[in-house]
Amino acid sequence: MASMKDISRVCGVSIATVSKALNNHKDIGEETKTHIRQVAKELGYFPNSSARALKTNRTYNVGVLFADEAMSGLTHDYFADVLDSFKRTVEARGYDITFLNASKNRKNRMTYLEHCRYRGFDGVMIACVDFSDPEVEELVKSDIPLVTVDYVFCNKTVIVSDNVKGMRELVTYIYEQGHRRVAYIHGADSAVTRSRLSSFYKTAEELGLIVPDEYVREAAYRDTKGAGRATKELLKLKEPPTCILYPDDFSSFGGMNVIKEKGLRIPEDISIAGYDGIRVGRHIEPQLTTLRQNTDRIGAQAGEKLISLIENPKTTIVEQVVIGGEVYTGKTVGRI
Amino acid sequence: MASMKDISRVCGVSIATVSKALNNHKDIGEETKTHIRQVAKELGYFPNSSARALKTNRTYNVGVLFADEAMSGLTHDYFADVLDSFKRTVEARGYDITFLNASKNRKNRMTYLEHCRYRGFDGVMIACVDFSDPEVEELVKSDIPLVTVDYVFCNKTVIVSDNVKGMRELVTYIYEQGHRRVAYIHGADSAVTRSRLSSFYKTAEELGLIVPDEYVREAAYRDTKGAGRATKELLKLKEPPTCILYPDDFSSFGGMNVIKEKGLRIPEDISIAGYDGIRVGRHIEPQLTTLRQNTDRIGAQAGEKLISLIENPKTTIVEQVVIGGEVYTGKTVGRI
DNA sequence: GGGATATATCCTTCATCGAAGCCATATTGC
DNA sequence: GCAATATGGCTTCGATGAAGGATATATCCC
Numbered sequence: 001m002a003s004m005k006d007i008s009r010v011c012g013v014s015i016a017t018v019s020k021a022l023n024n025h026k027d028i029g030e031e032t033k034t035h036i037r038q039v040a041k042e043l044g045y046f047p048n049s050s051a052r053a054l055k056t057n058r059t060y061n062v063g064v065l066f067a068d069e070a071m072s073g074l075t076h077d078y079f080a081d082v083l084d085s086f087k088r089t090v091e092a093r094g095y096d097i098t099f100l101n102a103s104k105n106r107k108n109r110m111t112y113l114e115h116c117r118y119r120g121f122d123g124v125m126i127a128c129v130d131f132s133d134p135e136v137e138e139l140v141k142s143d144i145p146l147v148t149v150d151y152v153f154c155n156k157t158v159i160v161s162d163n164v165k166g167m168r169e170l171v172t173y174i175y176e177q178g179h180r181r182v183a184y185i186h187g188a189d190s191a192v193t194r195s196r197l198s199s200f201y202k203t204a205e206e207l208g209l210i211v212p213d214e215y216v217r218e219a220a221y222r223d224t225k226g227a228g229r230a231t232k233e234l235l236k237l238k239e240p241p242t243c244i245l246y247p248d249d250f251s252s253f254g255g256m257n258v259i260k261e262k263g264l265r266i267p268e269d270i271s272i273a274g275y276d277g278i279r280v281g282r283h284i285e286p287q288l289t290t291l292r293q294n295t296d297r298i299g300a301q302a303g304e305k306l307i308s309l310i311e312n313p314k315t316t317i318v319e320q321v322v323i324g325g326e327v328y329t330g331k332t333v334g335r336i
Numbered sequence: 337m338a339s340m341k342d343i344s345r346v347c348g349v350s351i352a353t354v355s356k357a358l359n360n361h362k363d364i365g366e367e368t369k370t371h372i373r374q375v376a377k378e379l380g381y382f383p384n385s386s387a388r389a390l391k392t393n394r395t396y397n398v399g400v401l402f403a404d405e406a407m408s409g410l411t412h413d414y415f416a417d418v419l420d421s422f423k424r425t426v427e428a429r430g431y432d433i434t435f436l437n438a439s440k441n442r443k444n445r446m447t448y449l450e451h452c453r454y455r456g457f458d459g460v461m462i463a464c465v466d467f468s469d470p471e472v473e474e475l476v477k478s479d480i481p482l483v484t485v486d487y488v489f490c491n492k493t494v495i496v497s498d499n500v501k502g503m504r505e506l507v508t509y510i511y512e513q514g515h516r517r518v519a520y521i522h523g524a525d526s527a528v529t530r531s532r533l534s535s536f537y538k539t540a541e542e543l544g545l546i547v548p549d550e551y552v553r554e555a556a557y558r559d560t561k562g563a564g565r566a567t568k569e570l571l572k573l574k575e576p577p578t579c580i581l582y583p584d585d586f587s588s589f590g591g592m593n594v595i596k597e598k599g600l601r602i603p604e605d606i607s608i609a610g611y612d613g614i615r616v617g618r619h620i621e622p623q624l625t626t627l628r629q630n631t632d633r634i635g636a637q638a639g640e641k642l643i644s645l646i647e648n649p650k651t652t653i654v655e656q657v658v659i660g661g662e663v664y665t666g667k668t669v670g671r672i
Numbered sequence: 673g674g675g676a677t678a679t680a681t682c683c684t685t686c687a688t689c690g691a692a693g694c695c696a697t698a699t700t701g702c
Numbered sequence: 703g704c705a706a707t708a709t710g711g712c713t714t715c716g717a718t719g720a721a722g723g724a725t726a727t728a729t730c731c732c
Contacts, residue, residue, distance in 0.1 A: 001453060003715090003716055003717085004716065004717065005716075005717095013683075013684085014683070014684050014685075015684095015716085015717075015718095016683080016684065016685080016686095016717090016718075016719080017682085017683060017684075018717095019716095019717060019718055019719090020683090020718085020719095023718085027681070027682060027683080028681095028682070028683075029681075029682055029683085032682080032683085046446070046450050046453045046454050047454060047716085047717075048390070048453075048454070048456065048715085048716055048717075049386075049454050049455050049456065050385075050386040050387075050389040050390045050395070050456055050715085050716080050717095051386075051390050051689090051715070051716030051717045051718090052716075052717055052718080053386040053689090053717095054384070054386045054387050054390060054688090054689045054690065054691095054715090054716080054717075054718095055688075055689050055716080055717050055718045055719085056689090056717080056718070056719095057689080059386070061434070061455075074410065074416045074417075074419055074420040074423070075413075075416055075417055075420050075615070077411075080410045080411055080416055081410075081411055083410055084410040084411050087410070087435060091435075091438040092438075096434050096435065096438070096455065097434065097435055098397070098432050098433065098434040099423060099427075099432065099433055102427040102428075102432070110382070114382050117337055117382045117384075118382050118383060118384070118385050119385050119397075119432065120384065120385065120386055224619045250616070250619070253616065253619040253620050253621075254619060256620075256621060257619070257620075257621040260621050279411070280586070280589065280616050283560045283586070283589040283590060283593070284589055284592070284593075284620055285589075285592060285593045285596050339689090339690055339691085340690065340691065340692095341690075341691095349709070349710085350709065350710045350711075351690085351691075351692090351710090351711095352691095352692075352693080352709075352710060352711075352712095353708085353709055353710070354691095355690095355691060355692055355693085356692085356693095356709090359691095359692080362707095363707070363708065363709080364707095364708070364709080365707080365708055365709090368708080368709085383690085383691075384689085384690050384691075386689085386690075386691095387689070387690030387691045387692090387715090388690075388691055388692080389691095389715095390689095390690080390691075390692095390714090390715045390716065390717090391690085391691050391692050391693085391714075391715050392691085392692070392715090393715085
């Protein structure tokens with residue numbers, strides 16, 4: 001690989017001159033610049049990011065901490081979409097992304113923070129992770145530019161999907177379709193779940209819906225079995241709901257199957273709605289009614305804000321960006 | 337950030353000694369080593385990968401080239417699964433992964449190869465990409481350790497899903513269920529599509545199935561609309577097929593919807609099968625019959641082989657690893 | 673107008689980032 | 703005095719930035 005040294009030798013100038021010419025400093029003659037650039041091209045020169053990073057303390061590489069149960073998050077539709085959008089955004093600005101979440105059971109493993117220092121990430125995006133993990137906390141408390149998604153740490157920029165508004169809109173839509181007995185199978189306890197659940201109750205109250213305790217159940221996120229079980233219980237009630245909300249789109253498939261097994265039709269006999277707006281929901285039959293989160297904007301904002309934190313280290317603006325979603329009406333909530 | 341220099345100052349030894357102690361060279365006294373290690377820990381020392389890479393020419397970072405239409409591949413179930421498995425494998429061996437496929441429309445953009453040199457990747461994994469892209473070709477021809485998935489370049493290690501065997505097993509299964517009129521909506525022309533298509537024809541011939549030309553149609557990969565259109569055409573035939581194969585699971589949903597619209601039942605009136613074995617197919621009703629590709633093994637093998645190429649630069653073993661899948665019987669192919 | 677000083681232009685030298693390896697050197701025991 | 707062991711000095715990787723030097727031109731005063 002050709003380095004600046006090679007160019008300097010060929011051009012008969014010092015290495016520093018080459019550096020300046022390639023970085024377009026103003027104190028190098030136009031002619032020299034042109035010549036150096038041309039030789040650089042001819043030699044197939046390309047900067048070495050390690051060397052550059054060593055000197056400048058900037059890697060143009062950001063870490064992504066993105067772990068679900070499987071420590072990956074990649075197979076997680078919602079977060080994969082967010083990541084995808086994040087990736088496109090930062091890459092357009094010249095940053096690369098590297099995964100930060102290595103398998104925890106490796107010996108000699110680094111903590112997240114150590115990993116960041118090791119790789120010299122300019123910043124980190126955190127999402128879809130166990131936010132109570134002490135390692136995450138350590139990372140968040142460090143001085144590395146950092147943006148979180150869907151979880152609020154004080155003094156850190158965060159992009160949150162508007163779960164309160166989302167749930168309100170979804171429940172309101174369902175109400176408007178005539179439903180008065182709405183059940184909610186919510187996800188396992190988390191910040192996201194709590195906002196949705198409280199918004200569910202609040203909206204129900206505002207609309208005058210009565211929500212008996214037995215209408216509120218729990219199933220893990222993306223757990224079709226658990227959602228199916230809860231659905232079964234709901235259907236057995238003396239006064240079953242006319243519409244069931246699920247923790248997410250995926251788990252609603254579990255409910256759907258149970259409903260079909262019982263010989264009930266969606267949405268004629270019972271209505272359901274998911275949450276997230278994953279792609280496949282729009283392609284199955286009947287199309288899933290859901291709240292579609294704006295993963296595009298969430299990821300893009302996370303990218304923008306992170307880069308802005310990186311590039312303006314002085315102005316420590318801590319922002320809380322709330323991104324609204326929209327009801328995707330689909331076909332699984334019927335008119336009553 | 338504490339560096340070796342700091343440790344050397346505190347311990348009163350030279351930087352070289354610190355380096356050797358931390359790297360466990362045998363020519364440092366046990367006592368010194370212990371002390372240095374302890375001080376290192378106290379100071380919160382962590383190696384700087386840039387500095388190390390500069391000197392050793394090893395980054396312990398591998399590039400991943402993984403682009404679908406959206407230049408990402410992340411939102412692509414099959415490849416996201418492969419990537420996930422690949423990631424876990426290489427991370428367990430101490431490597432990080434960084435995406436190589438930056439948006440093509442950026443100015444000052446690097447080619448893939450340039451990007452690799454810039455970041456000093458130890459190796460590259462390529463999948464889900466336009467293999468005819470000259471940039472990809474340039475990369476493949478370089479001397480960077482490289483593994484491809486599902487596309488064979490000569491003299492390069494490749495992990496391929498066994499499309500020939502997979503299609504044969506799928507068609508055979510369908511045949512065994514009594515189907516004699518099987519249509520195949522295949523994907524747009526590509527190496528993968530070609531293997532499946534020829535295997536389809538071959539198997540059909542072996543089994544004595546007659547495949548009229550009108551039974552073979554095309555729809556883009558994961559294109560529900562196209563698949564729906566093709567399905568509609570197939571259903572209009574004087575002698576419509578009793579089973580339709582799709583390019584992939586996702587596109588089969590498009591077919592499913594058209595079928596349901598026509599008032600036909602799956603599998604009682606017509607059978608369908610996908611290909612890939614994406615998770616959601618097992619959770620919808622009826623469960624999708626498909627050929628489940630072994631993404632876990634594909635990703636893991638890609639990781640193993642890549643690391644082996646990296647760590648044994650002399651033995652240039654070029655391997656072609658074929659990974660079989662399995663028929664997931666599901667419920668969408670009925671007995672006739 | 674001539675010499676002296678200021679200024680701009682262009683480039684080089686030097687130090688530096690953090691780590692690693694070669695080779696030299698110091699210490700110890702025998 | 704020699705081997706074995708332990709440690710340090712210097713250089714290198716590739717790039718950058720501060721500071722300074724060389725040259726040419728502009729400006730000034732007497």
